[in-house]
Amino acid sequence: MKFSIGRTAFTKGLNTVARAISTKTTIPILTGLKLVANETGIVLTGSDADISIETTIRSDDPDNMLVIQSEGAIVLPARFFTDIIKKLPEDTITLEVGENFQTLITSGQSSFTINGLDANNYPHLPEIQTTDTIPLAGDLFKQIISQTVVAVSSQESRPILTGVHFVLSENNLLAVATDSHRLSQRKVTLENPINGTYNFVIPGKSLIELSRMIDDVKTEVTLSVTENQALFVIGNTLFYSRLLEGNYPDTTRLIPDSHDTQVAFDSPDLLAAIERASLLSHESRNNVVKITVDPDKKSVTIYGNSPDVGNVEEDLEPKTVEGNELEISFNPDYMKDALRSFGQATINIDFTSSLRPFTLTPTEESESFIQLITPIRTF
Amino acid sequence: MKFSIGRTAFTKGLNTVARAISTKTTIPILTGLKLVANETGIVLTGSDADISIETTIRSDDPDNMLVIQSEGAIVLPARFFTDIIKKLPEDTITLEVGENFQTLITSGQSSFTINGLDANNYPHLPEIQTTDTIPLAGDLFKQIISQTVVAVSSQESRPILTGVHFVLSENNLLAVATDSHRLSQRKVTLENPINGTYNFVIPGKSLIELSRMIDDVKTEVTLSVTENQALFVIGNTLFYSRLLEGNYPDTTRLIPDSHDTQVAFDSPDLLAAIERASLLSHESRNNVVKITVDPDKKSVTIYGNSPDVGNVEEDLEPKTVEGNELEISFNPDYMKDALRSFGQATINIDFTSSLRPFTLTPTEESESFIQLITPIRTF
Structure with missing residues (x-):
């Protein structure tokens, strides 16, 4: 040679x-x-x-x-x-x-x-027939990865939760990840309907590496899937990932279909306030931030506390506040991850009660993307 | 408050x-x-x-x-x-x-x-009389630090060698550091003569932090020294460092006053070649790079070797070669540190023999700055 x-x-x-x-x-x-x-x-x-x-x-x-x-x-x-x-x-x-x-x-x-x-x-790479391929727009697929991979579990105790679950049929792509404390779900309508249905789980680590390879906005990615492997073709590069074995849990019933309290924020504003509050909660043993919602006063207040260091309180200015009064506590790191995935968008936060999971959705296109967070019981 | x-x-x-x-x-x-x-x-x-x-x-x-x-x-x-x-x-x-x-x-x-x-x-800061101060130009002092601090020892076994030795009198500033394998010495003529003589050793770590605080090219720094403390004043900021106790070894007799072989290089060219050779020497247990000088052929060749990985050989193009034939081995990391401290300058390398320390000096102003490296015996 x-x-x-x-x-x-x-x-x-x-x-x-x-x-x-x-x-x-x-x-x-x-x-x-x-x-x-x-x-x-x-x-x-x-x-x-x-x-x-x-x-x-x-x-x-x-x-x-x-x-x-x-x-x-x-x-x-x-x-x-x-x-x-x-x-x-x-x-x-x-x-x-x-x-x-x-x-x-x-x-x-x-x-x-x-x-x-x-x-x-040198080991042989998997052989994958690329006759049935699914075309994906690179920038959209990169967004789907970044929005879902935050909720992937880092615990190896339930390996299936370390991946993102994809379900594709006709014009629909559904991607879901959950570590059982939070969940992220993205729905996309594909430009061209695909043949057959696909149901597979790709390890979060593979998706993160794959995402880094999709640089160009106009990159076209094609996907082929077998029993235990996925192959992504990006230009002159082939990216193979093993699939996770087992059945992904049914997540549809986890998402509440009604709410009793709703607030709306510009995502970056709420993120900045949560970051401040988490400075204190991180110094505490139980990393918890509390918010109270008072619809009569149109007010939302955020609290962080560490017995050693001190405490923080901040009055927020929500765009809208509706429904019942509420006090709820949660892990601010989950909230930060969720808020970052909305970029600059305005979001709705829908609460049922202090002990029930709450959801974040974009105010526009609320069907396409949902982040769910389980609160922490503090009493 | x-x-x-x-x-x-x-x-x-x-x-x-x-x-x-x-x-x-x-x-x-x-x-x-x-x-x-x-x-x-x-x-x-x-x-x-x-x-x-x-x-x-x-x-x-x-x-x-x-x-x-x-x-x-x-x-x-x-x-x-x-x-x-x-x-x-x-x-x-x-x-x-x-x-x-x-x-x-x-x-x-x-x-x-x-x-x-x-x-x-809170502990009280040292009290230092600032009646007798030594003015230093910030950019020059920053250069003196970066050129000498590379040779400071990181071993606590001889604490005095973890600092840079400063000697000031009249118009002269001398800064020397050595870890006993290599030495770096810088001489500067001060614009204004100072009162009295000063002889002190500042910890290398203090100098590195101090250097990071001198941002602006036009910064004026004033220095005051007591028995066991140095105080640097930079604008509205005071920087105190303890001094190292003990006598710094006499380094003047370490620097050879003659040579038998001399080569000249543009510092960046030699640095790039040493970096390539050290890729291999780093994979080996004894991190050694060898060069041979053949004045008849006007050639200098560099060798790196690792039994596990392979070897490298590169013919260099020195600007001048004079004196005796020579083969000498050294730690490439010391050489890289030394070469970087010369920036873009052309340098002379003066050798006596394979087992004697060799020196690097700028071809212009060779009196003001010298780097000395002890070779490694490989036979």
């Missing part, structure tokens, strides 16, 4: 597959990256067994300055190899595999010889 | 004294910051016993929007109080100390009550 390549294109490809490579893996060869030179170009692969990323640097794109002199494959130590490529002195790099997988990398006057591994020992 | 103040000025002052406040201190009151309101303005103090910083926010500067209604003093939890001030909703803040050191902080609709401590229990 021998080729020369532009450093910029090579570095970009290496950074892409590096997202999947962990130094903590128990499978030694997975600390390496696989490099294949074939008639199309250079195919780079990285994997941590949960996520695998494969990207192709094409010979037919002149920006890549790629010339393949002979085909072949090698596995090289990922972090180390990437560091070398970034620090090489010239804009073009030549790579040649010699005997015993010794790989010579040259650029200008600098020449590195590093020990590679036999690419035949 | 009661006053109102602009948030921007207050935050700036709090950030300044926060540099001296450590959460790891064994003296509980030092996790707090002292706040004094007097006829001049607000005086903030932070200290970790090694470093103390006192800054004054003056009432007569309209930018500070400071109005003092009643004088007094209080100690407040530093990190926590600073976080509150940063997050308050309005541009002006009111602070009032009530009974039992309870302190009320209000801004807009937000009101915090936090538990303060009696300011009488």
